[in-house]
Amino acid sequence: MAGRGASRLMLTVFTHNRCQLCVDAKEALQHVRKQVPFEITEVDIKKPGNEKWFDEYKYDVPVIHVNDEFLLWHRVNIDDTVQKLLAIQKSVK
DSSP states (O other): OTTSOTTOOEEEEEEOTTOHHHHHHHHHHHHHHTTSOOEEEEEETTSTTOHHHHHHHTTTOSEEEETTEEEEESOOOHHHHHHHHHHHHHHTO
16 A cells, blocks of 8 residues: 555445446445545456456455455445545554
């Protein structure tokens, strides 16, 4: 994380297309984003080339990483996630 930009947060959401919890999590993240700016990338664990992530997270999606580190899985609590991201952002300044 130290090599990243000043307080830049990069979220990765591990998901797949038949995951209602993933839809809910992505919607909650949009609310989080209004309070803490971040970039977001989605990784479909069922797509070819993502076998590593499928093996690791097939029973746990959605899983969210921030700056390549595990942040949370299953459900996004907006307030808790805002607080976690603010703390991470502060630590990388």
